[in-house]
Amino acid sequence: MRLHPVVSLALTGLVALATGARAESWNSVTVSWTAPGDDGMTGVASAFDLRYSTSPITAASFGSATRWTSTPAPAAPGTTQSVTVTGLLPSTTYYFAIETADEVPNWSSISNVVSRTTSPMPDAVRPAPLTVAVTSVTDSSASLGWTAVGDDSLNGTVSSYDIRYSTSPITATSWSGATQVTGEPLPAAPGTPQSCTVRGLSREVTYFFAARAVDDAGNLSALSNVPSVTTLDSMPPGPITNLSVGFVWLGWHSSLAIRPRSAEARGR
Structure with missing residues (x-):
């Protein structure tokens, strides 16, 4: 009887980077799991089918959930594998589940279902400039x-x-x-x-x-x-400390001549 591989899925956290220098996790989620074998834990499986949805995933709804097409090929049994699912919406809860297949292909039952809520959209709007x-x-x-x-x-x-x-x-x-x-x-x-x-x-x-x-x-x-x-100049000039009183000699020569009065002037 062929054994069907079963994979257990576990979440490792958010790792998306926003534009700019600040790390954010608003549009992606990284999930990881331990690779099973082809038959139980023997041999290497052939394929993974990772699905995600904004609603809880069940065995019945697995096929209608969104398939992530960039899931890596299975590694040796016991190897930790992971993939980052991108293009998600901010502030949204997503559910993840995975199935694995052997070469026939026999598909495993659905894994455990994990969920993670993406972060809010990072604020990239700058304040308006100031006028000073x-x-x-x-x-x-x-x-x-x-x-x-x-x-x-x-x-x-x-x-x-x-x-x-x-x-x-x-x-x-x-x-x-x-x-x-x-x-x-x-x-x-x-x-x-x-x-x-x-x-x-x-x-x-x-x-x-x-x-x-x-x-x-x-x-x-x-x-x-x-x-x-x-800035202003508030420093007054320094005081004058050597003020003194002096004197000046003045001299001159008079060129005024004294004339005698006329007879007419004397008779008056």
Whole structure:
């Protein structure tokens, strides 16, 4: 009598990567199992049939579940094998089951059924960019003002601000080298006026400022505008300490001649 191979399926976890640098598991699931033999645990089986569905899989519904066509060929009995099922929907529970066949082919009964819920779709929407203005300046500080933006473009509240300054114009390339401000205010609801004072600046120096908003997924907004201002000169001139009084000699020669009065003038 020919023995029918039976495979036991086990889940190893989610391994999908989203675009960008953050690992997410929103559209794929990796399943693993131990390869059975052709006859029980003897010989090598000929094929696997892995199926998945958003409904629990039974022996009766196995044939109507979606077949994963990239399942690997069977390995030697006792070998751990796995495959990643991709193209799944986020935040969705999937059920997985597998059957195996020998060369006849005799198909095994359905394996155990495992399930896994994919993660939510990763947030890839950046906050809207900030528009920053310098509202006042002293010899050692500059006050900045802006209007709060949304988490996803214009919706929701962002998680934090990253405000920086430099004595050189700030660009996306030079952003990381600019000095980060400490004590930025917590973000408010979109449309709310907000402000921050940058302290510890040097007098009579031109500073450039830029800011970015950060959402809860770590997405950075595009770089804001880059306003600049020159801190004031509050240092008065030093006092004069060597003031003194002097004198000047004046002299002259008179060229005025005295003329005698006329007879007519004398008779009066």
